[in-house]
Amino acid sequence: MTASQPKTVLPTSNDRNHIPAVYDRLAAVGEILDRLSCRSVFLVADPVAYEGSGAKRVLTPSLASRHVVVFREFRPNPCLESLKQGIESYQAAQADVILAVGGGTAIDLAKLIGYSAAQAADPADVIATLPSNPRKGLPLIVAPTTAGTGSEATHFAVVYKDGRKHSVAHPYLLPEHAIVDASLTETMPPNITAQSGLDALCQAIESMWSVHSTPASVDDATESIRLAWRHLNAAVHHPSKEDRRAMCRAAHLAGRAINISKTTAPHAISYTITSQFSVPHGRAVALTLGAVLAFNAGVSESECADPRGPAHVGKTINDIVRLLGFETARDAERGIQSFVASLDCPTRLSEVGVTTDSQIEEIAGSVNVERLANNPRRLTGTSLRAILKSIR
Ligand SMILES: [Fe+2]
Structure with missing residues (x-):
């Protein structure tokens, strides 16, 4: 730093929800x-x-x-x-x-x-x-x-x-x-950039629809989704300094968002896929993101876990769909899968070695119930298996 440059004023940690x-x-x-x-x-x-x-x-x-x-x-x-x-x-x-x-x-x-x-x-x-x-x-x-x-x-x-x-x-x-x-992050290889960035994107999208979301967490998650959706592919395949900076901000903002809202179904389902099938965290979470989005879009009064009600959840899902540049949840589901594939990451369970009913049972039976409870539409064993089979 030269003498003519102003010294950065360091922020102070006076707000325990917002790390400076x-x-x-x-x-x-x-x-x-x-x-x-x-x-x-x-x-x-x-x-x-x-x-x-x-x-x-x-x-x-x-x-x-x-x-x-x-x-x-x-x-x-x-x-x-x-x-x-x-x-x-x-x-x-x-x-x-x-x-x-x-x-x-x-x-x-x-x-x-x-x-x-x-x-x-x-x-x-x-x-x-x-x-x-x-x-x-x-x-x-x-x-x-x-x-x-x-x-x-x-x-x-x-x-x-x-x-x-x-x-x-x-x-x-x-x-x-x-x-x-x-x-x-400039020396990160493409596969690590991809799986790390997908973790950030999933965390931001899950934070948006989490039953614990707040206006502050939604603001951070919204900006995170915008940045990751726009810059992650380039950050993986031909990164510029701008892409790297955007992804760092996306990851940090997603962290701030889940610090308030916590994560939901894709994270809840992912842990066994990681531990039993050796799939890195970001890849495991992204596997179910599109299918869970489509599932959540179909929320009804009787299945709604968010006290703000199904209309609130429906609006939130719609906001996410629009943020990603789509018209319908089904289009967004397909768009997410194309995006994940463009990063050379798996979109089907069979690609990571999950092919049989008993393997699906193993994943469904060991889902993290604490994270699952943050999902805005309640998942039963039947709906969980249906989601997993839809991406087999
Ligand atoms: Fe994560």
């Missing part, structure tokens, strides 16, 4: 550390992306004068063992601040390390049952290196224990600062 994001200036991490009078940093860094994204090069000057302990011994999909190792390393570090640089795994681990350590309890207990009088952990700064999960903007974190997915939710898991710098 700094866009496209990773170097702002140094200013935040200065403001926090930070002398010691616990850095949770993605083993590949911390260097590969260019984050290390930008952050080194800000970290050089501080004591830094790096935790990077973990694999994709955070597990309890990694969390325990992270807490051990964190406790030895005696840090002032936690900094996470990476994708959803690094960010979720950083959230859970700070939160679990602050409770001074076994992390297995902390993820199983929320403490009755929880304590706040150290300030958390996050810089995502993918454009997808929006984890930097949510108060949720995922951890796997014995192969089972646990979602922990608490306001103290929401980071204090998010630095969303699109330059960190």
